[in-house]
Amino acid sequence: xxxxxxxxxxxxxxxxxFVPVLTxxxxxxxxxxxxADKGLRVSLRYEVGRYFAALERLKQATNRKALSEAYxxxxxxxxxxxxxxxxxxxxxxxxxxxxxESYYKGISDDTLVFSNPTKDPPEVRDLVIFIKGPDKGRxxxxxxxxxxxxxxxxxxxDRYRGMREIRVxxxxxxxxxxxxxxPDEVFLIPRK
Numbered sequence: 001x002x003x004x005x006x007x008x009x010x011x012x013x014x015x016x017x018f019v020p021v022l023t024x025x026x027x028x029x030x031x032x033x034x035x036a037d038k039g040l041r042v043s044l045r046y047e048v049g050r051y052f053a054a055l056e057r058l059k060q061a062t063n064r065k066a067l068s069e070a071y072x073x074x075x076x077x078x079x080x081x082x083x084x085x086x087x088x089x090x091x092x093x094x095x096x097x098x099x100x101e102s103y104y105k106g107i108s109d110d111t112l113v114f115s116n117p118t119k120d121p122p123e124v125r126d127l128v129i130f131i132k133g134p135d136k137g138r139x140x141x142x143x144x145x146x147x148x149x150x151x152x153x154x155x156x157x158d159r160y161r162g163m164r165e166i167r168v169x170x171x172x173x174x175x176x177x178x179x180x181x182x183p184d185e186v187f188l189i190p191r192k
Contacts (some may be wrong), residue, residue, distance in 0.1 A: 002176055003065070003067065004121065005062060005065050008062050008070070009063070011058070012055055012056075012058055012059035014064065015055055015058075015077070015180070016052075016055060016101075017034065017053055018042035018051075018081075019048060019055075022044070022047070022048045022051070022084060023048055025090075026040075026041055026044040026045060026088070026094045027145070029088065029089075031048040035113050038077070040087065040088075043087050044084060044087060044088055045079040047080045047081075047084040047087065048080075048084065050076070050080040051077055051080040051081050051084065054073050054074075054076035054079075054133065054183070055073075055077050057069065057072075057073035057076070057083075058070060058073035058074055058077060061072075061073050061108065066174070070172035071124045071143070071144050071145075072144055072145075072146060072147055074143060074144065075143045075144020075145075075146065075166075076144070076146070076154075078110065078144075078166045079154060079166055079168060081166075082165060082166035082180070091163055091165075092134060092162060092163065093161045093163070093173075094182075099133075099134035099136075099157060100130075100134060100135060100137050100138065101132075101133070101134060101136050102134050102180065103136075103137065104136050104137060109131065112129055112131060112137065113177065113178045113179055114128075114129050114131060114175035114177060115172070115175055115176040115178055116174060116175070117131070117171075117172065117175040119175070120172055120176060121171065121174050121176075122142045122153065122171075122175065123142065124142050124143065124144060124145060125142065125143075126141065126142050126176050127139065127140075127141050127176070127177045128140055128141065128142055128153075128155060128175060128176055128177060129174065129175060129177050130155075130173055130174055131159075131173065131174065131175050132170075132172065132173040133169060133170070135167060135173075138157055138158070138160075138176060139157070139158045140155040140156050140157040140158050140167070140174075141156050141158075142154070142155055142174070143155065143156045143166075144167075145171075149168075150167060150171075151170060152168050152170055152171060153168070153169055153170075153171050153173055153174055154166065154167070154168055155167045155169055155174060157167075165171065
């Protein structure tokens with residue numbers, strides 16, 4: 001398959017345009033000197049800084065056509081953007097279900113269709129299902145495996161109420177989905 005770097009190289013500039021918007025939102029949504037507003041501003045500015053740093057790494061990886069580094073930078077950028085959205089109260093809904101595990105009590109894991117995660121572990125770009133943990137039963141795509149944390153995957157959940165949240169989860173909590181799947185448009189760069 002071909003790699004479409006010509007499409008990806010335009011992303012960093014477009015994504016960079018979010019930085020002043022996020023900074024302006026931070027300062028206007030939490031303007032007071034109250035401790036809560038100050039704390040939120042510090043937290044949100046930190047996430048914007050981490051988002052921008054990951055974005056720069058994505059730009060550099062794209063220029064070098066370093067696929068693994070591009071995946072890592074994209075997943076890191078996604079993590080910090082998701083955290084910004086969550087801390088800033090920007091998500092358009094609040095999911096009050098803390099854990100889905102209770103819905104699977106008494107139901108055999110065989111009802112979930114997935115490959116053996118030990119024999120056939122997920123890789124970046126694989127469609128996955130959560131087989132353990134609070135998100136059990138939810139589906140998504142692995143968007144990254146952080147180089148300094150090989151025991152966790154970065155997973156972008158499938159759309160729920162118009163949003164696609166990011167989770168950093170233990171790799172033993174997810175497995176490849178089996179069967180016919182609609183393709184995910186997260187990545188435009190096909191594997192070689």
